[in-house]
Amino acid sequence: MIRPLQATDAPDVLALLSWMDDAPEREVFAPDARDEHELRSECEDRVCLVAEGLDGAVQAYCGLAPFRDGLVLEGPLGEGDLPGLVARALERAEGLPVYAFAARDNLAAREALETCGFTPMHTTDFYAARVADLARHARVPEGYAVTDHLAPAAYRALYRAAEDAWAERLDWTDAELQAHFARDDVRLVALTRQGQPVGFAELELNAAEARADLTYLAVHPAERGQRLGRVLLALAAAEAAAHPELRTLRARAHDHARPARALYAHAGLTHCRSVVTYLRDDTEGEA
Template sequence: MIRPMQATDAPDVLALLNWMDDAPEREVFAPDAREAAELRGECEDRVCLVAEDVEGTVQAYCGLAPFRDGLALEGPLGTGDLHALLARAIERSEGLPVYAFSARDNLAVREALEAAGFTPMHTTDFYTAPVSNLARHARVPAGYTTVDHLPPEQYRALYRASEDGWAERLEWTDLEIEAHFARDDVRLVALLRGGRPVGFAELELDAEAARADLTYLAVHPAERGQGLGRVLLALAAAEVAAYPEIRKLRTRAHDHAHAARALYAHAGLIHCRSVVTYLRDDTEGEA
């Protein structure tokens, strides 16, 4: 039976999340919470469904959360009837575009997504390397300087110019940008020439995982071809090296980002995981 998730289901859904964590090939986009109270709070404003067997045991979970211009699918996660669970979630999507994210090797979920009308958009590959290996190459080239903060208008302009696919933060207000970089776990390394920003590396620190994520690496198109990507990568690692509890740097690149992939391979980062992004959009073709 498929039904809305109840507060009493939190332990069973947590067990499914831990089951997912035990094997990389089971990865899907899912709630961050790993405590019952946090999970209940995270699910309060979302569509959350579970599938249970004839004995009432929760076997699978699926949810919908606001995302971009539509919704993000959490799951499907578990060993139950993923097809029926997905169909019920789609019924609750109110015709909005639904994005889904699955490990490339999660063949059961990918088959269910594609059978439900989700189309693969791109694959994102993740790469990692020890911080110390990358930081030893850190240097600021002659004629350049670095800063750890940019005025919102400069950050937004460089963000807009650097990559057509980056759109999310263009809608952020100045206050939202300032609040983001005021977070304790966020760092910015911006490279300037003649006082003008030409690139930046943005980091999110995760001391618990002993890892830092390089969330954005941007070089203005007019400044490319000079090795500034390698410079920013090394400077970002040097920033992370100030935190001895963080030992690895992780970054990512979509399958069409050939320059980024070449940069990471040249710098010695190793591929560690791949995630496929899917979209189901019933509004396509509408006037």
Template sequence: MIRSMQVTDSPDVLALLHWMDAAPEREVFAPSARDGQELQLDCEDSTCLVDAGEDGVVAYCAIAPFRDGMVLEGPLSESGQVAGLLKKALEQAEGLPVYAFCSRENTPVRDALEAAGLTPMHSTAFYTAPLSHFKETDVPDGYALTNALSIADYRALYRAAEDAWAGRLDWTPEQFDAHFAREDVKLVALTRNGKPAGFAELEFHPDDAHAEVTYLAVHPAERGQKLGRALLNLAAAEAARHPELRTLRTRAHDHMKAARTLYSHLGLRHSRSVVTYLLEGDEEA
């Protein structure tokens, strides 16, 4: 029976989340919570549904606000039988676009998403390497290293380097300042003649001892100078200043061939790939 999730369902839903964690090929976008109290907080802004039988919850799916529409959490089921639950969750979108994310190897969920009308947009490859793997590097000749950019320079480089990052362009100056004031965020940027040439943006995750390169950008006019390699090494050196961090992680969409080649040449290991799906919204809604 498909119904709204109840508090008493939390142990079964958490069991599904831990089941997902046990194998990378089961990955879908899901609540970050891994205990009951956190799960209740995570579900406050979501419409959470379960498929429940006599033995408890056998599948979970939720839908929540995201970007210009909604995002699916799940669907999750050990049996792979999620079509009915997925259909019910999509009805909650009320004509808005719906995004979904799942492992490239998660064939049962990918088949269900595509059968429900969602279209694969692109895949994102994730890479990792120990911080000890990276070599110390000097700032390239003719460039200067800085840990801060003005919002105007950041936006200009952001816009020139990668159009898929459009969400950052909507930040107010207050949001920009607040983001880079965070202790777990660091910017490593190169400038030439006072103009931004590229940057690597880092987020620190001491709980599992890794730093993540959330964005790596090189201005098109500066490409071919091995700045991507320099920025990645400089970012690794910045992360290595924090003894609680051991690993560097980064990612690249499938159209970012230069970034993928760079990560492979530098010896980062490909750990997994996630496919982004979209169900187009109803323009009349």
């Protein structure tokens, strides 16, 4: 039976989240909460469904949360009739685009998503290495300087020149950009030449996981071919090394981003996981 999540289901959903955490191949987009109070708060005012087995025990979870221009599917997480659970959640999507994310090796979840009309958009590969191994190569090339700040207009210009598809950042206001880089867990490492920015790397520091995430790396097209990507990677690692609790640096690249994938491989990062991004958009083709 598929029904709305109840407060008394929190322990069962937390058990499903723990089950997912224990095996990378079960990964899907899921609630961040890992205790009952946080889970109830996170699921408040959201579409959250569970599937019961014949014995009445919760077998699977699925939900919808606001995301970008539409919604994101949480799950499907668990076992049993996953396509049926996803289909019931989609009935509550109100025609909005719905994104979903699943580990490449999570075949059960991916089959459920594709059965329900989700289309794979791309695969994101994640790479990791020890911070200390990368940081020891940090240097600023002759003729360049490093800074931890860029004016919003300069940031946007370089971001736009990098021709990346992650274009929603271009819609941020000056205040939103400044607030982002003022966060305690965010760092910017930018290279300039003759006072002009030529590339930057962004980090998010995750002390709880002892990890720094390289969320973005950009080099101006006119400056490519000079190994500045590897320079920025090492400088970002040196920034992470200033925080002794951070031991691992993790980077990501979409399947079409061949230069980034080559950069990480040549720098000694090891592939550690892959996540497939899906979209179901019933609005496509509408006038």
